[in-house]
Amino acid sequence: MSVSAKELVEAAIAENQVAIFSKSYCPFCKKTKTLFAEKFPDLEPKIFELDIIPEGADIQAYLLEKTKQRTVPNVFVEKEHIGGNDDTQAAFRDGKLTKLLALTA
Numbered sequence: 001m002s003v004s005a006k007e008l009v010e011a012a013i014a015e016n017q018v019a020i021f022s023k024s025y026c027p028f029c030k031k032t033k034t035l036f037a038e039k040f041p042d043l044e045p046k047i048f049e050l051d052i053i054p055e056g057a058d059i060q061a062y063l064l065e066k067t068k069q070r071t072v073p074n075v076f077v078e079k080e081h082i083g084g085n086d087d088t089q090a091a092f093r094d095g096k097l098t099k100l101l102a103l104t105a
């Protein structure tokens with residue numbers, strides 16, 4: 001795995017309120033992106049489409065090492081690992097996303 005994939009992931013998490021590691025064709029990723037667009041329209045999530053960018057495979061490998069999660073979407077909010085789409089939808093339903101994001105709003 002390249003060092004740049006690790007650096008890219010860590011910078012994305014550190015520098016963005018929401019970082020979404022996605023694949024452009026993935027229906028679960030689409031649901032996650034739609035959730036943020038509809039419920040937090042003022043936010044600009046940093047989105048990486050791993051099937052499109054050249055570092056995609058290396059990023060996915062680093063995310064597996066870091067989060068033990070093999071699938072996309074892989075979502076971070078305020079530097080906290082939320083998980084996949086199911087976890088993200090649940091975190092919205094129980095108010096966790098709103099609470100995390102309100103901290104710096």
Ligand SMILES: N[C@@H](CCC(=O)N[C@@H](CS)C(=O)NCC(=O)O)C(=O)O
Nearest residue numbers: 026027028070071072073084085086
């Ligand atoms: N239950 C997971 C399902 C995620 C999932 O199955 N994602 C597929 C893409 S649609 C995946 O990551 N497949 C493996 C891969 O693309 O490497 C969630 O809610 O995020």
